[in-house]
Amino acid sequence: MSEFWSTMVKRTEPYVPGEQLDQADILKLNTNENPYPPAPAVIEAITEEMERKLHLYPSPTVDQLREEIAEQYNLTKDNVFVGNGSDEVLAFSFMAFFEPGKAIRFPAITYSFYPVYAKLFHIPYEEVTVNHDFTLPVEDFFQSEGGVIFPNPNAPTSVYLPLDQVRAIIQNNPELVVIVDEAYIDFAEASAVSLVKEFDNLLVVQTMSKSRALAGLRVGFALGNPDLIQALIRIKDSFNSYTLDRLAIAGAEASMKAKDYFRQSTEKIIHTREWVSEQMKEHGFHVVPSQANFIFVSHARIPAKTLYENLKEIGVLVRHFDKLPIDNYLRITIGTDEDMELFFKKLKTLLD
Amino acid sequence: MSEFWSTMVKRTEPYVPGEQLDQADILKLNTNENPYPPAPAVIEAITEEMERKLHLYPSPTVDQLREEIAEQYNLTKDNVFVGNGSDEVLAFSFMAFFEPGKAIRFPAITYSFYPVYAKLFHIPYEEVTVNHDFTLPVEDFFQSEGGVIFPNPNAPTSVYLPLDQVRAIIQNNPELVVIVDEAYIDFAEASAVSLVKEFDNLLVVQTMSKSRALAGLRVGFALGNPDLIQALIRIKDSFNSYTLDRLAIAGAEASMKAKDYFRQSTEKIIHTREWVSEQMKEHGFHVVPSQANFIFVSHARIPAKTLYENLKEIGVLVRHFDKLPIDNYLRITIGTDEDMELFFKKLKTLLD
Numbered sequence: 204m205s206e207f208w209s210t211m212v213k214r215t216e217p218y219v220p221g222e223q224l225d226q227a228d229i230l231k232l233n234t235n236e237n238p239y240p241p242a243p244a245v246i247e248a249i250t251e252e253m254e255r256k257l258h259l260y261p262s263p264t265v266d267q268l269r270e271e272i273a274e275q276y277n278l279t280k281d282n283v284f285v286g287n288g289s290d291e292v293l294a295f296s297f298m299a300f301f302e303p304g305k306a307i308r309f310p311a312i313t314y315s316f317y318p319v320y321a322k323l324f325h326i327p328y329e330e331v332t333v334n335h336d337f338t339l340p341v342e343d344f345f346q347s348e349g350g351v352i353f354p355n356p357n358a359p360t361s362v363y364l365p366l367d368q369v370r371a372i373i374q375n376n377p378e379l380v381v382i383v384d385e386a387y388i389d390f391a392e393a394s395a396v397s398l399v400k401e402f403d404n405l406l407v408v409q410t411m412s413k414s415r416a417l418a419g420l421r422v423g424f425a426l427g428n429p430d431l432i433q434a435l436i437r438i439k440d441s442f443n444s445y446t447l448d449r450l451a452i453a454g455a456e457a458s459m460k461a462k463d464y465f466r467q468s469t470e471k472i473i474h475t476r477e478w479v480s481e482q483m484k485e486h487g488f489h490v491v492p493s494q495a496n497f498i499f500v501s502h503a504r505i506p507a508k509t510l511y512e513n514l515k516e517i518g519v520l521v522r523h524f525d526k527l528p529i530d531n532y533l534r535i536t537i538g539t540d541e542d543m544e545l546f547f548k549k550l551k552t553l554l555d
Numbered sequence: 556m557s558e559f560w561s562t563m564v565k566r567t568e569p570y571v572p573g574e575q576l577d578q579a580d581i582l583k584l585n586t587n588e589n590p591y592p593p594a595p596a597v598i599e600a601i602t603e604e605m606e607r608k609l610h611l612y613p614s615p616t617v618d619q620l621r622e623e624i625a626e627q628y629n630l631t632k633d634n635v636f637v638g639n640g641s642d643e644v645l646a647f648s649f650m651a652f653f654e655p656g657k658a659i660r661f662p663a664i665t666y667s668f669y670p671v672y673a674k675l676f677h678i679p680y681e682e683v684t685v686n687h688d689f690t691l692p693v694e695d696f697f698q699s700e701g702g703v704i705f706p707n708p709n710a711p712t713s714v715y716l717p718l719d720q721v722r723a724i725i726q727n728n729p730e731l732v733v734i735v736d737e738a739y740i741d742f743a744e745a746s747a748v749s750l751v752k753e754f755d756n757l758l759v760v761q762t763m764s765k766s767r768a769l770a771g772l773r774v775g776f777a778l779g780n781p782d783l784i785q786a787l788i789r790i791k792d793s794f795n796s797y798t799l800d801r802l803a804i805a806g807a808e809a810s811m812k813a814k815d816y817f818r819q820s821t822e823k824i825i826h827t828r829e830w831v832s833e834q835m836k837e838h839g840f841h842v843v844p845s846q847a848n849f850i851f852v853s854h855a856r857i858p859a860k861t862l863y864e865n866l867k868e869i870g871v872l873v874r875h876f877d878k879l880p881i882d883n884y885l886r887i888t889i890g891t892d893e894d895m896e897l898f899f900k901k902l903k904t905l906l907d
Contacts, residue, residue, distance in 0.1 A: 205782035205783070205785075205786065206730065207652060207731075207732050207755075207756060207782060207783060207786070208651065208652075208782075208786045209650065209651055209652055209653060209654050209786075210654065211650050211651070211790070212650070212651050212786045212789050212790060215789045215790065215792075215793040216793070217788075217789050217792030217793050218792055218793065218796060219792075220612070220615050220796040220797075231611075234612055236610055236611050236612060237610045238610070239610065240609065240610055241609050241610060245609070246605060246606065246609075249601075249605055249802070250602070250605075252771075253598060253601055253602070254598065256771060257592065257593050257597070257598075257768070257769060257770075257771040257772055257806070258588055258589045258590070258591065258592055258593060258768035258769065258770055258771060259583075259588050259770055259771050260572070260586055260588060260764070260770045260771060261770075261771055261773075263572050287639055287795065287798060287800075288795060288797055290794075290795040290796060290797070291794070291795045291798075294794045294795055298561065298563050298564070299560065299561055299563070299564050300559060300560075300561055301561060302561050302562065319792075319793050320793070320794075322793070323790070323793040323794065378558065379559070380559050403559075404559060412612070416609070416610035417609060417610065418609075418610060418611055418612040418613075419604075419608060419609040419610065419611050419612060419613055419800060419801035419802075420609055420800050420801070420802070421613070421797055421798075421799075421800040430557035430559060430560075431557070431559060433557075434557065434559070434560045434561075434564045436569075437564050437567045437569050438563070438564060438567065438675070440567075440569030440570055440571075440671075441567040441568070441569050441570065441671050441672070441674070441675040442642075442643070442646045442672075442675065443639065443640060443642040443643045443646055444570060444572040444642060445572075445640055445642070445773055446639060446643075446773075447773075448639075448771060448772050448773040448800065448802075448803055449771035449772070450601070450771075450772070450800075450802045450803075451800055451802075454609070
């Protein structure tokens with residue numbers, strides 16, 4: 204701590220992201236990246252943009268990309284906000300819709316960035332205890348004081364909340380904003396995007412990092428009624444006029460257009476997830492039913508922390524959260540079929 | 556305004572960036588972009604990175620780029636913070652070093668984003684009237700209540716503050732952070748970077764958008780003592796783990812290494828600025844002595860607003876600020892020699 208730090212810095216408790224080892228020979232199953240490359244059209248679009256005008260500012264309003272996203276979801280540009288990764292979109296949302304002095308609610312087991320934002324912006328929060336099977340006790344999110352945020356599917360549990368229950372949470376917080384953080388929704392049953400036109404207090408946040416294989420490009424977006432989007436734009440334009448660089452904009456646009464590639468690679472991952480889940484059970488794991496591109500597992504015999512460390516020693520990186528009540532679970536990203544065959548080969552050496 | 560907006564949104568007065576027309580045939584001299592492309596090595600580095608791993612998250616700590624920048628300025632990695640454009644770095648700095656309830660000071664004529672940040676984060680401010688020749692009255696920045704921020708060279712006036720006067724401002728605010736926003740410093744006499752080791756309350760902010768021709772890539776950085784850098788890292792890690800994408804990191808690294816290219820293109824712009832300034836005087840303009848990549852001019856006869864509008868009609872975009880006491884000035888970016896010859900050709904048709 205230093206005499207020069209503001210009270211805001213002093214109250215921060217920064218988020219710790221998963222390890223990013225720049226090691227070629229490691230099997231990296233710890234940060235839920237897509238094992239497939241982005242659509243070939245993405246590379247083409249970035250190349251073209253790069254050669255044209257890197258020395259010129261990008262569009263501050265990012266209209267074309269917003270239109271492209273809107274079209275995809277049967278909305279208009281005014282329903283779409285884009286940002287530098289969904290983490291930035293979430294940070295702006297905390298600033299735009301939540302209020303110091305009014306407690307928001309999120310699940311006690313959830314994306315661990317939520318309490319970090321809340322501390323930064325001085326927003327009180329209530330952590331809602333989840334059920335034993337990690338499903339959300341929906342009614343406990345009704346009539347919040349300051350708003351609600353939850354991921355669907357939830358992180359790091361992979362559990363999906365059906366749309367009628369999402370709807371119930373929105374309906375029971377009519378005066379407040381409900382943020383549904385859908386980072387993993389493309390691997391799940393259905394998005395709450397279909398509810399955007401119905402509810403003016405719903406903000407759906409998505410990312411291109413997972414299902415669109417663009418974690419390295421940093422593009423996220425929010426979908427909601429134009430009043431909510433306008434609030435996000437005001438915050439952004441009071442913070443940084445150009446949050447998306449030219450290459451990110453060009454790549455993201457191309458990715459939204461590559462619909463077949465997107466569907467096929469997403470289906471491949473879902474298919475892999477299903478057989479990996481079955482195999483894990485055969486290896487003595489409890490597997491939480493997943494609708495994400497990762498699984499959340501616990502072994503009957505070996506503590507998760509031991510497994511995490513032993514796997515790391517033999518070149519497999521998964522994620523372990525040293526926190527009750529999930530300290531005996533591992534979060535394992537779904538790779539390609541080949542990745543997961545290698546994973547099982549290595550896992551067997553530990554289990555035997 | 557909407558019932559869902561936070562008090563933070565309600566008090567925003569968003570910054571309005573210069574017009575970004577996506578029009579090929581316009582002579583764009585309004586947003587101080589570099590007329591030359593970035594170093595060829597930048598394109599190579601981005602291409603290589605793009606083909607390798609766009610589906611993987613970038614480094615959250617961005618160590619390599621920070622080391623590269625540190626080396627350039629004879630500092631260490633712990634003296635360097637990097638962000639998504641210097642606007643983001645400035646926003647984080649307002650959060651990290653300025654305090655609601657304690658008035659900061661900046662010049663009354665300056666980068667118009669400062670009051671925008673201040674309103675967003677609820678930081679009171681005093682605007683220091685500048686001298687008639689647009690120089691800064693240095694002593695008026697002494698003993699501030701909450702800290703000081705100013706651009707050097709100043710925007711949009713292009714006036715440079717000599718280093719001994721910068722030093723005086725830092726020395727006379729010993730308990731508070733002084734931010735020197737050096738967006739245009741590579742076109743000027745000397746950077747305050749040389750004072751970073753001497754003063755623990757100095758933060759120097761720079762950008763790769765101007766002198767490095769990377770406005771489209773969004774990379775800015777701050778240089779200061781490790782305690783200040785640590786504060787910025789804490790804010791960033793409470794806001795967005797990955798503010799720089801893989802392509803921006805790779806391009807910025809290559810740009811820092813391309814020292815000869817950087818020196819040559821900067822010198823070319825300075826050379827052009829000098830003859831353009833002389834020519835403008837011959838055309839009846841008052842030209843403020845510039846140490847930036849733009850000039851700030853006023854015509855003896857024709858109002859600036861009229862000139863701005865007439866220039867726009869004939870395909871030349873410059874910047875006019877409709878605000879006293881600079882409403883009779885135009886800010887004109889220095890392009891290539893060919894750009895500026897075309898500019899004078901078009902200008903003549905208006906003056907005749």
